[in-house]
Amino acid sequence: MPYIPHTEDDVQAMLAAIGADSIEQLFDEIPAHLKAGSSLDALPEGQGEMEVTRLMADRAEQDRFALSFLGGGAYAHHIPAAVWELATRGEYYTAYTPYQAEASQGTLQVIYEYQTLIARLTGMDVSNASVYDGASGLAEAVLMSLRANRKSKSRKVLVPDALNPRYRSACEAIVSNQDVELVSVPFCTDAGQTLVDSLSPFAGDDYAALVISQPNYFGSLEDVDALTDWAHANGMLVIAVTNPTSLAILTPPGEWGSEGADVVVGEGQPLGVPLSSGGPYFGFMACKKKHVRQMPGRIIGRTVDMEGKQGFTLTLQAREQHIRRSKATSNICTNQGLAMTAATIYVSLLGPDGLASVAGHCHANTQKLADKLTALDGVERAFTAPVFHEVALTLPQDADTVLAKLAEKDILGGLSLAKDYSMKNAILVNATEVHTEGDLDLFVAAMKEVLA
Amino acid sequence: MPYIPHTEDDVQAMLAAIGADSIEQLFDEIPAHLKAGSSLDALPEGQGEMEVTRLMADRAEQDRFALSFLGGGAYAHHIPAAVWELATRGEYYTAYTPYQAEASQGTLQVIYEYQTLIARLTGMDVSNASVYDGASGLAEAVLMSLRANRKSKSRKVLVPDALNPRYRSACEAIVSNQDVELVSVPFCTDAGQTLVDSLSPFAGDDYAALVISQPNYFGSLEDVDALTDWAHANGMLVIAVTNPTSLAILTPPGEWGSEGADVVVGEGQPLGVPLSSGGPYFGFMACKKKHVRQMPGRIIGRTVDMEGKQGFTLTLQAREQHIRRSKATSNICTNQGLAMTAATIYVSLLGPDGLASVAGHCHANTQKLADKLTALDGVERAFTAPVFHEVALTLPQDADTVLAKLAEKDILGGLSLAKDYSMKNAILVNATEVHTEGDLDLFVAAMKEVLA
Amino acid sequence: NETTLIFQHSRPGRSATAQAPKPVSEDQLSAIPTNLRRKNKPGLPEVSELEVVRHYTNLSAKNFAIDKQFYPLGSCTMKYNPRGANRAAMLPGFLNRHPLAPATHSQGYLACLYELQDFLKEVTGMKGVSLAPMAGAQGEFAGVAMIRAYHEARGDDARTEILIPEAAHGTNPATATMCGYKVREVPVGKNGDVDLEALKEACGPQTAGLMMTNPSTCGVFERQIEAIAKTVHDAGGLLYYDGANLNAILGKVRPGDMGFDVIHMNLHKTFATPHGGGGPGAGPVGVSQRLLDYLPTPMAGQDEESGDYHWIDTGTLPTSIGHLSAFMGNAGVLLRAYFYAMVLGRQGMIRVGEYSTLAANYLLKRLEAIGCQAAYPERRASHEFILAFAKQAKDNHVTALDIAKRLLDYNQHAPTIYFPLLVPECFLIEPTETETKEAMDDFIDAMEKIFNEANTDPDTVTQAPFTQPVRRLDDVKAAKELDLVWSEC
């Protein structure tokens, strides 16, 4: 019996101790006619690890590709081998929520270290232990801003159109149930940026918060100082959505404008988490100290034991669902422990200079790729704003068609902007430190062929 | 500096403590003119983990194949994921020889468990902690037999021609330096077995031991009872060379004939160790209790600590090189710790029934493959003897040519017997539990095409 | 030194050099406006690779884990996490697959998802399944959001209340709130079953639905489930099944057959994916016919003719409650669950319910025999059961918390304590089907020893643990003097 240890002797001994004749008898409280559907006829026969591994290996093989320049919120980075060799140690991998703090100091200390590094990377005072992903993190931040902005009675939040559309839709799906309205802020179609000018129509109205994405979905860098100061001047909180890699070289949200952002969220995947089809990733979430009691999610604190020795424990649980139930800050009851553990190890291995090198290479490679591609006839940058590590390009042909032709050459050449922005000929292209000069040239050569 | 932690401050502080001005000064005892060659100009620039990993991944990719039926001493088996996830835990992977027993009980207990399971699998009294591989293990067994056979003064050992030729040549390379002679015993070219009849010419002469390979290189099963009894009757020790998987269903050497084999060696690779281009594998080595002081290699014993608690420690070290120096049983000073750890975990996961199932499927699949292949025109079994999981076949064409053509189809279709046995048209084919019916059929179809 | 933080190993200029690309020149960054550039480098650890490996290896030793200990945490289903599932999910083809890769380069992955959806439908008796939710709580959210979408689509907008039995997990009421509902709690009777009369009174035109789990968090099967379903349905509400306890009934009775309209499953419980120190999980949702249109996207679909797989997204299912994540949820968890389901197969799934129930009933009877008080002694245990230590608390001033802490000294992870809230001084114990009888017997021995200590030497229990990296921690100080990030000074 796969994964079940009991021998026939064990079963008989256990039944004897229970005083039951059969296992089936243990289910005698279930009305018999309800059991009819449970023969599970549609399930296959069980197979061994060998057979299932081979099946899955064959399928994994199907999905391999030669080169990818897909970004859009998930990025390919070098992940040191140590990261997952450590994170999948059974002690991390098979532990649960550290309810028994004394027997969970490993996990608890890792989270405390994680909170510290997120706070330092974002320039904020405090961090939680992570949420599901960047997009759901934004939803939590929006809900949090309604609670935290005491001056506002609004259930409306300003959200730029230049935000990742998948963040927008996930956020909408989550917060709309509480009658929260996400109000669109257009972007400058020339610069590919959200301009303070576009915000002026909203001045004087009551919004709980302004969302600022740095970089935005087009990879463009926003004038975050001006946007932040505008929001604060208009009584709104600022919710920053950021890429963690970029924070090694970009101004951290805590230093935006004169007061800094109030809440920062983002997708943690670039910090040592594999692309892995979209998850498990983790959303990071940090805020100013004064808002900490409005922050959802697990939070770890440092304290002392009865002998005065340093230790770590779950804290501020009064915010959480298992204590506050319907009054909790959120229904979230886990974090993305394993991914967050990996990120903590990743950042420790990279350090401030290493992460800055990664960010720098991402930027430089993307610039170089954009230069090489725009050297092709009819390929142009879609916008004028400076970018971090992703760039929108317009092609002389239909974007979806071009991408499909590239895919036939086993090159995943970027994301189409046709559906989300009605930019039929535009694609979003990303390069990171994993791309060599040769990779870029192969892509450019393939693009040239496809466009020819 | 890759893997070196020192900052400039550290270096200055250390030099100050030493009282040296520079690192170079620490090498002032080395004659200056000897240092000339050490700029290592021919070495490449160092690269990051990312670059080297990609290079090696590209190269590993080059060596992949669709299907393989190669055996000849190394066999593809399913290896449970738990085996290497556990064996590469830093505690096993980065520990050294358990010189400090109190701080090495993990490794020591694993070895004790390993010794136990090897003894039980082979039917012998004792086992060492493993040697390098099966072939070098045979060389050690041959040298051991000279010491252990008190009745014999011979430096000659009988070795069947049907033994794996690579074992023969490695053994020769090692023992010939001590003027030990390996005397050939021919095999029956009809049966593919070593017959007692072929041994009669050697009766009455002084040989220290007879080597018996079960199965032999052709996969054939020898009449081990008769061979063992013959050797003992003629004053020789019996050195068994066995496949450990086969021992789950075949008579263990300890029960061969009326007295059993004296020394057992073999390649441990089939027990959870990947093919990995030939190593690291491990050689297992077991013997009767009376010979234990002649056995080379590390041996672990169970004892008690000063409080009477069970513990494990290196024992019988008086046999070993670090104590006995030129009088040691061998110069060996390590075992194949990691591979042996993996094997212990593997055997624990499979258990007696699981290992018997593996052995059974290997045999059944090989039989089935032989049946399918010999259904092709001109393909025949080369020998009449029953086989375990490898079979010699004669082809209607030159074996090397056929194998090369199969390789072009990305199928590694077996090993040629042309060079080692002058059987120009013969190949040695192995199937194990990893081969599906579909795999066998693909092979047969490819063979059919090639022979057409 | 034992608890040195990674930050305390930091030395300016030290680095794990092999891991970073060579620094870029300022010139290569010239396109980024200066005012957007970071002024000071972030205070991240500057440490060597060996220091990182050693630090996190040593830290890991300070955790209990299934791979090390019996971990009978009630309602958490801490069963063995197959290592083969980890290897399969970490195959390069899966690991490097971008979530937005085109369908041409996703057939392998989609095939696994599509089959997993089918397996989960069969196991739960539901008509449709979406794998999108990233955790149990998000599955709950999706479930209640679908109930809301259903009522809204029918213009039935007077339904503002969700009913929840008082023994429920805290996530249930919190989820109802997140979906904009008011919560009304329904009492539970002395035998662990819902107070049906109270439920009938609570139901009405304002009832959007009822959230419950069965077996309940009381560790018993709700015998009146059909009457409950009828009551709620008659009032126009829908029934939500919290899959927390699905392990107990796998292959015995299906939520769909009990009358539930929507269910979430915890793959990190029932399907043996690792808990990872608190996550990630995955919380797929299954629905009956009437909620099919509202399932969260994306889902895996298959073209009947070509056999090709594709994504079903809001484009093709515009009534969907939408996306709950940027991409499609916790893929790596889903692949592990797929592996597990494939290894177990039909017979294996049925055995899960059988043997987890056998284990729980055995452990309960043996613990009763050494003097433990069952909360529902006349009931069968499901896959878990409740013990109440009110007597010890009164007689020896030894609380459930004390016993839990002392268990750690016996190398046993403590069960869930003080939950459900309605049983004072309680343990919720769940051994799962993957633990041996010997492991349970060791736990029983430890409990027996602790009972003796409680009588003869209560301080040993009330001051426990003694053998862990720390003694009991000052939680009050932690909450009052918030220290959530480390600072050098």
Next chain:
Amino acid sequence: NETTLIFQHSRPGRSATAQAPKPVSEDQLSAIPTNLRRKNKPGLPEVSELEVVRHYTNLSAKNFAIDKQFYPLGSCTMKYNPRGANRAAMLPGFLNRHPLAPATHSQGYLACLYELQDFLKEVTGMKGVSLAPMAGAQGEFAGVAMIRAYHEARGDDARTEILIPEAAHGTNPATATMCGYKVREVPVGKNGDVDLEALKEACGPQTAGLMMTNPSTCGVFERQIEAIAKTVHDAGGLLYYDGANLNAILGKVRPGDMGFDVIHMNLHKTFATPHGGGGPGAGPVGVSQRLLDYLPTPMAGQDEESGDYHWIDTGTLPTSIGHLSAFMGNAGVLLRAYFYAMVLGRQGMIRVGEYSTLAANYLLKRLEAIGCQAAYPERRASHEFILAFAKQAKDNHVTALDIAKRLLDYNQHAPTIYFPLLVPECFLIEPTETETKEAMDDFIDAMEKIFNEANTDPDTVTQAPFTQPVRRLDDVKAAKELDLVWSEC
């Protein structure tokens, strides 16, 4: 219970079912004659998958390891083992490659080997390298066997003796014996250098060669190496270099340039491959021009025109000493070493010698400052050094063994003790280049505390360790009442 053996978890009929194929029928085995079939199934563990994972996870915790502790085991070069090397060597293409795969399906692997051969030639200053030996001791064997083959090929068969300095590793004399030579030991002077006069006397027409390491096991560089080489060569012998201490001189001075004819390297030391609890290692050999024809096979060769790689075997090199293993040695170790060499590159290799020497000299000076007695106080340390505790042994009856055991209580792995044999009560200490100054400072603190304990409370030292899974073990009982395999009764 803590030390339960896996066999003691066994229960008849229990199994890790997912790992085995379904049983075959008797019919499928009918081709195997009954008398060759096993009568009783072997007494292997019958346990569940979780039991195996838990057992070996918990057992692992009972080891010290580089990943957990400072491990300054002299002459063993316990440096950091890069995790990236492990991942690279475990790539499926390498892991599944059969050792006898045709060259068409081996180009990737052969390319790595060919380049590694070249790297090792450059690093050692030798003319040819074979990667075949599976361990240092087998490399030694290959080296001496080549010396023998060389003399034999010249008909110079009166050479029956190998000279070995008395401080040498035990493998040196054992190897000479395995190659059929007699061993003559050469004394070492007070300053750690070989007694040159004694060497001159020992050399003669019977001298096949000299085996030595430089820096020597005394932890100092042999300054007369040129005179030694000349002496041996003049007598017609060859010089063998034991690569045990190569780490100390990487990028500073090369064995080939010192006059050695043959060398073995320990990749598990110098090239950072893991020691794995005692193996596997790899012991490539390098040779000067005159031994090129005798290198063990197989080796990787490259066709100059096509750039294709191939195997060089006894077919093309018939004078080779032959094969030392069934296939071609410890490939997985070689791949890890290749990874390490590629990451380090030229500069990195040079740094190894520099920083391992810096660390050793720092540690020596600091330990001297707290009262430790250096064996060769007037000498530079190489990458390792010897301390002598004869004074403590005399004054406090605290031996080197006692200090070593007490170090374990301070979470420091003990250095090598009682080696080399010529210094009584000694430690041989090797910190390596990958340990931080702080790690060394912690070791120094521990030593200082132990010295204080030796004065004030010697029992704490002589009875140590107190914090390990076991106290000191009864080695005499272990050797006298041999218990090498477990039996149920």
